[in-house]
Amino acid sequence: MLYPTNASVSLGQQVARGSRDDTSPQEPFYLLRNMTSKSHWKLLALALVLVVVMVWYSISREDRYIEFFYFPVSEKKEPCFQGEAERQASKIFGNHSREQPIFLQLKDYFWVKTPSAYELPFGTKGSEDLLLRVLAITSYSIPESIQSLECRRCVVVGNGHRLKNSSLGGVINKYDVVIRLNNAPVAGYEGDVGSKTTIRLFYPESAHFDPKIENNPDTLLVLVAFKAMDFHWIETILSDKKRVRKGFWKQPPLIWDVNPKQIRILNPFFMEIAADKLLSLPIQQPRKIKQKPTTGLLAITLALHLCDLVHIAGFGYPDAYNKKQTIHYYEQITLKSMAGSGHNVSQEAVAIKRMLEMGAVKNLTYF
């Protein structure tokens, strides 16, 4: 018997054939019809996949999403419009911020005593005497090489793992100003992160023990002070005074081979506006809770005030549940290492996305 009789056809088979039992197994086109109904389903599934792919494609081609996920790196220099970053910055930080000096100056603490409303890291209140001594042996000028540029193209290089195998080194080196953070190395990582460092933000605990290897001879080493001891540390280093070991959460270098002419002190105003305008953090916090922006977010804030065009690379942490993903391009540590740091990285991601969406900054890596 080639086909089962109607009586012996199972319920499943009946359902598959449809409720109208006009398809007798004896009917010569039964096999053909059965095949067509199966291929209908396949066609339908194929069409569905096609629609999903088309929707995804058109969304991803939308400019704002492209900027979000990746920014095509062109061989040519991006067009740079004078004052563009400042215009964007004023939308986020207000107009007053443009009057602020980038680096602290002796005259503002020696001749006139510039009053500050907040203590470190958001102001200089209470640390003026130590600061005065540091400003007397350091400089505040913006180098002529930056000053003379018609348009300042800057890139802020975060320390994130997504720079690994990025091959962005050549692209990064082409910017006029390359801003790096903390002890992030370049030696051995040139292909991915470049070798040019115009500005490096650091604090005593994040200073690389061998600044000559990881910087250029003219790199500006910009101290971000979080506490009065940070001023004291730089003073003892530059004036070769007796070092103090206590008061730091991690042992900073005791010998630090740098030229005092390379050192600058970042105006804490930028820390204040990064905390207030980007993260809505309370500036006056109880002693125990010390929430603060990351050095990277601070660097983006600074770049929006110093530059005309601001690109970023190497920003973005793994999701909180991702306990094994390493966070840096140069060492094997995870998010766990940041517990107790006073950073809210998910809130920072929202702030960075906002800046990407409004076009204030562009991203060379994915975010």
Ligand SMILES: CC(=O)N[C@H]1[C@H]([C@H](O)[C@H](O)CO)O[C@](OP(=O)(O)OC[C@H]2O[C@@H](n3ccc(N)nc3=O)[C@H](O)[C@@H]2O)(C(=O)O)C[C@@H]1O
């Ligand atoms: C243990 C600890 O305190 N780690 C802090 C370290 C540490 O002090 C230094 O690396 C020196 O060793 O410094 C921090 O940050 P860190 O030096 O790790 O990174 C510099 C900046 O890059 C951005 N970043 C980093 C990794 C990543 N996966 N995504 C990112 O976006 C961030 O903006 C970050 O600020 C800091 O200063 O902010 C913040 C970290 O919390």
Ligand SMILES: CC(=O)N[C@@H]1[C@@H](O)[C@H](O[C@@H]2O[C@H](CO)[C@H](O)[C@H](O)[C@H]2O)[C@@H](CO)O[C@H]1O
């Ligand atoms: C009071 C005190 O020293 N707190 C330390 C934090 O400043 C420090 O955070 C670290 O403080 C730095 C400033 O010194 C930077 O803000 C850095 O991003 C941040 O991670 C953590 C590190 O695990 O240790 C605490 O004991």
